[in-house]
Amino acid sequence: MSKKIDAQQVKKVAMLSRLDLSDAEIERFASQLSEIVTYVEKMNELDTEKVEPMAHCLGITNRFGEDRPAESLGTEKALANAPDHDGQFFIVPRILEENSA
Amino acid sequence: MEQLSLLDVRNKIAAGDIKTADYVRQVLSRIEKVESTVGSYINIFGDEAIDRAAQIDEKISAGQKPGALAGVPIAIKDNMCTTFGQTTCASKMLENYQSPYNATVVEKLLAADAVIIGKTNMDEFAMGSSTENSSLKKTVNPWNTSRVPGGSSGGSAAAVAAGLCSGSLGSDTGGSIRQPASFCGVVGLKPTYGRVSRYGLVAFGSSLDQIGPVTQTVSDAALLLNVIAGHDEADSTSVEQSDAPIDDYLNKINEPLDGLKIGIVRDSTEGADEDVKRSLNEAVEVYKGLGAEVVEVDMPHLDYAVAAYYVVATAEASSNLARYDGVHYGYRSPNATDYVEVYTRSRAEGFGDEVKRRIMLGTYALSSGYYDAYYLKALKVRNLIRQDFDKTFGQCDCIVTPVAPTTAFPIGQNIEDPLKMYLSDIYTIPANLAGIPGISIQAGLDSNDLPIGLQILAPAFSESKLLRIARMFEKNTQWHKSKPKIPSE
Amino acid sequence: MAKLKYKGLIGLEIHVQLATASKLFCRCAVEFAAEPNSRVCPGCLGMPGSMPVMNKQALERAILAGLALNCNIAEFTKWDHKSYFYPDLPNNYQISQYDIPVAADGYIEIETQPGQIKRVRIRRAHLEEDAGKNMHAGNYSQVDINRAGTPLIEIVTEPDMSTGAEVRAVAIELQRIVRYLGVSEADMQKGQMRFEPNINVIIEQNGDEFRTPIAEIKNLNSFRAIQGSVDYEIERQIEQFLESGTVMEMGNKSTRGWDDSRQVTVLQREKEEAHDYRCFPVQNIPPVKVTPQWFDEIRGRLCELPLSRQRRYTQQYGLSDYDARVLTAERGVAELFEAALKAGGDAKRVCNLITQAGMKLAKEAQINFDEFGIKPDKLAVLATMIDEGTVNASAGDKILTKMTQSEASPDKIAEDENLIQKSDESELEAVVDQSLAENPQAVEEVKAGGKKSKKARGFLLGQVMQKTKGQANPKVVSAILGRKLE
Structure with a gap:
């Protein structure tokens, strides 16, 4: 039986998830995820055509804050956990000029 | 050392019968003795706890009214942000992460004069049912050190069971408070979604996560809930007092409920161990003996809860955990040569397997071409499950079920089989999907002398009633008094 | 070669920063050019455990903008995670609106020629958060999160424009509208208003119609650049079509940047992967229901919009198109003008005072004329004094100058300064x-x-x-x- 999720799909999902996986990991995840997804498809036994999706858990609406600025962390605290910074900015290896969104 | 309940400790300290500093030292010396066996803490704040205890003693001797948790040593799961110590989520990713702020529950504990004694071990990012997915620490079950403590709040449950704190906070996304409470023979309460602020709780599944107490007794859970419940401006999903008033959960806890109707779900225990089934039946008999009426209810969609849950929870997790990328905080791979590798390698090296699996599963369920078949479908099934509960609670005050199909299983037994591990959450997951409160209390011991839990589920925002129902059982049984024997004791 | 028949098809995607004091989901101050990474908090830094809290005033401004663009306002709206990884996006998802935008199905009107109005349809306008900024230096990049979380409305038009001039006119009109309503400061240089035209061309050749591949243009920071880039791109696409015959198909949309110094568009590096944003509802922000009462309250903040006001000034007061445009450019100026007329001033005389000496003074002071705080009744008195010959026109200018400096009435100034004309x-x-x-x-x-x-x-x-x-x-x-x- 062919797997529900093959290595190619795992690679694609890993790319979307920004996970660098070894070939062995890809194989392992492919079979584990296939098993899980096959189980999940149990949901298809249910006819849900007329069922509303429950997009939010509570029925509450309209929760707001007022537009009054509060104190920010400031640069020092903002950078305190940064793996690399120059005292002003977070530093990462040069970003290629691709469109972000 | 006799293990005092949280309420006893609070009362004795407030009355001046014992000194906070003395009690905290006692707990710390017990930690010294058995923590190396149990492994419940990622971080212990020994010196800070003693300092803080002294401050509280000063406050009391100065005649000031102490807070509701005066001097009580409390442990918190390491996925709640604290400005003191690290907030690791038991992940290599956040091993050295220091939060610039306290979670709202932490602020509330401190305001109530609790002594935060340490931060407990957990499955990495709260993903797991055995605490074996911690990347930082191994926790065992205090009742049997070859067994898991349950998870993901395994450290919080083990610490309470082993007497290493008076009570603790856990978080519950699919059973992560109730199942370890059951495995460790303590009380675990998952409040209604929206009852307790999640601000400062590191998110796993934002529509499912809820913080709750893990304690020795039902009354202790009520007291802790009193302190942590309530609306918070910083969490837009925490309900306002006007929508769902907070009771004094402790005040009426001993009042039994007249005309109590208990629901048991037809055909729901087929997959459970015999000991677990027996214990549930005995518990039902206890309630009957106390005058409760038992009704059998049908919940046709519960069978689909695990499937729906593992789509919804992982979808949310895939997005919530996208932020751990080695750019602004947390682990950055030293092997990254360009900025994309900062992402891919930091995440590959910083996350454990279970976290990766769930991120990928959730990403898959949301990705183009699969959204309708998995994510949207799961939201519909979720609605059906909520409707099942709505109907059922029209017929009874609460539902009693097992907490888990088994008692604490051997370490290593399920770790290679993720699906089997997921299926062990079958009884706890529905409450998270429906947003309702649930409690786990001890209701027996199995043939291996491992605790068996009883789960009680009640309608949204009826924690007061839920706690009273649980207390009825506790008051009329002795199970909560059984304690583990830890080898190094 | 016979003259080619073609038509540009241009739609705009516009991001407008809302003029709120704090960010959309946290209460960090919105401040241009602050110290890098100083206006950040656990929320906009995407730190573990943080949660968004919706800025009510930002949402109301978004609704107001939607109303000004003649949109339907959603009675029920919600926000979604839109996932993509980029260092200036700390959560690696943007909180945006996917399938239920707060506003949809509207239009904006522009004047293509005096008296000639064209309608450009608005497909949707939604409320979302801005990202931070990445700056590139040598072999590394610097990331500043200050801007992250700033409220934006993203406005998407239908491809109803056909020339650079039309696109420019829409851009200018939109800027006037949002400024009028106080929704945004809309300063393009500060990135408070960003335009991304999507361009392709329908070409008729030998009786057949061809559509060129769509190009999206980025990096436009002036109205001139908008017009120039669109016109350039139309030409370029026609030439490319004639050379290669390439037509629009799935997946051949490109992104181009505008090189202002060379006045050309340049192909930008494409992402290899197709976008898969994996949008799903944000759980930490409850949905919004716009109640009729709240809706009416917000609608009450609308005012007559610049173009309609401008047209009314030419028709009602007989002002020139130019004068009407200058007077209506700023809401405060237009309101001062109208109040002065109500106080008895003659339209043309008040207009001349404002558009000539007044605008010169305002420009020198680098403010809008209304910001001098001159009371409309005093402006009306001055206009009447000039009309009645009490002072001459040049004395009138002098008096106006004094009026920008003090609260004194024009007749008092005229007397003090000996500017009253002898008519005896x-x-x-x-x-x-x-x-x-x-x-x-x-x-x-x-x-x-x-x-x-x-x-x-x-x-x-x-x-x-x-x-x-x-x-x-x-x-x-x-x-x-x-x-x-x-």
Whole structure:
């Protein structure tokens, strides 16, 4: 039986998830995820055509804050956990000029 | 050392019968003795706890009214942000992460004069049912050190069971408070979604996560809930007092409920161990003996809860955990040569397997071409499950079920089989999907002398009633008094 | 070669930063050019455990903008995670609106030629958060999160524009509208308003219609660049089509950047992967229901929009298109203008005061004219003084200048500064008589008529003005001269 999720799909999902996986990991995840997804498809036994999706858990609406600025962390605290910074900015290896969104 | 309940400790300290500093030292010396066996803490704040205890003693001797948790040593799961110590989520990713702020529950504990004694071990990012997915620490079950403590709040449950704190906070996304409470023979309460602020709780599944107490007794859970419940401006999903008033959960806890109707779900225990089934039946008999009426209810969609849950929870997790990328905080791979590798390698090296699996599963369920078949479908099934509960609670005050199909299983037994591990959450997951409160209390011991839990589920925002129902059982049984024997004791 | 028949098809995607004091989901101050990474908190830094809290005023501004763009406002709306990894996006998801935008199905009107209105349809407008900024230096990049979380409305038009000039007109009109309503400061240089045109061209060739591949243009930071880039891109696409015959198909959309110095668009590096944003509802922000009462309250903040006001000024007051446009550019100025008319000022005179001396003063002070705080009734008094000849036009300008500096009334200023014109006939007649007596030759020349007559009359008028130190009302003097020299 062919797997529900093959290595190619795992690679694609890993790319979307920004996970660098070894070939062995890809194989392992492919079979584990296939098993899980096959189980999940149990949901298809249910006819849900007329069922509303429950997009939010509570029925509450309209929760707001007022537009009054509060104190920010400031640069020092903002950078305190940064793996690399120059005292002003977070530093990462040069970003290629691709469109972000 | 006799293990005092949280309420006893609070009362004795407030009355001046014992000194906070003395009690905290006692707990710390017990930690010294058995923590190396149990492994419940990622971080212990020994010196800070003693300092803080002294401050509280000063406050009391100065005649000031102490807070509701005066001097009580409390442990918190390491996925709640604290400005003191690290907030690791038991992940290599956040091993050295220091939060610039306290979670709202932490602020509330401190305001109530609790002594935060340490931060407990957990499955990495709260993903797991055995605490074996911690990347930082191994926790065992205090009742049997070859067994898991349950998870993901395994450290919080083990610490309470082993007497290493008076009570603790856990978080519950699919059973992560109730199942370890059951495995460790303590009380675990998952409040209604929206009852307790999640601000400062590191998110796993934002529509499912809820913080709750893990304690020795039902009354202790009520007291802790009193302190942590309530609306918070910083969490837009925490309900306002006007929508769902907070009771004094402790005040009426001993009042039994007249005309109590208990629901048991037809055909729901087929997959459970015999000991677990027996214990549930005995518990039902206890309630009957106390005058409760038992009704059998049908919940046709519960069978689909695990499937729906593992789509919804992982979808949310895939997005919530996208932020751990080695750019602004947390682990950055030293092997990254360009900025994309900062992402891919930091995440590959910083996350454990279970976290990766769930991120990928959730990403898959949301990705183009699969959204309708998995994510949207799961939201519909979720609605059906909520409707099942709505109907059922029209017929009874609460539902009693097992907490888990088994008692604490051997370490290593399920770790290679993720699906089997997921299926062990079958009884706890529905409450998270429906947003309702649930409690786990001890209701027996199995043939291996491992605790068996009883789960009680009640309608949204009826924690007061839920706690009273649980207390009825506790008051009329002795199970909560059984304690583990830890080898190094 | 026969002239090619073609038509540009241009849609706009516009991001407008809302002029709120704090960010959309946290209460960090929105501040341009602050110290890097100083206006950040656990929320906008995407730190573990943080949660968003929706800024109510940001949402109301988004609704107001939607109303101004003639959109339907959603009664129920919600927000979604939109996932993509980028260092300036700390959560690696943007909180945006996917399937239920707060506003949809509207339009914006532009004047293509005086009196000629064109409607450009608005597909949707939604409320979302901005990202931070990445700056590139050597072999590394610097990331500043200050801007992250700033409220934005993203407005998407239908491809209803066909030339660079039209796109420019839409951009300018939109800027006027959002400024009018106080929704945004809309300063393009500060990135508060960002335009991304999507362009392709329908070409008719040998009776067949072809559509060129769509290009999206980025990095446009002036109206000139918008117009120039669109016109360039239309030309480029036609040329490319004629060369290669490539037509639009799935997946051949490209992104191009505008090179302002060379005035060309340049192909930008493409992401290899197709976008898969994996949008799903944000759980930490409850949905919003816009109740009728709240809706009405927000709608009450609308005002007459610039274009309709501009057209009314030309029709109702007979002002030139140019004057009407200048007066309506800023809401405060237009409102001052109208209040001055209500207080009795003549439309053309008030208009001249504002658009000439007034605008010059405002430009020098680098503010809008209304920000001088001149009361409309005083402006009306000044206009009437000029109309009635109490002061002359140049004295009027001087008085206006003083009015920008003090609260004194124009008549008081005129008196203090000796600017009131002498209109008393008997007094002026004596001065005229004296001047005539002193300049018999000029008198002769006037009387003789012919070529020199007009010049001589001017000379005599000048003599009278000189003797009265410029305070004589020239109209009155002219009348006396006319009578005397008959």
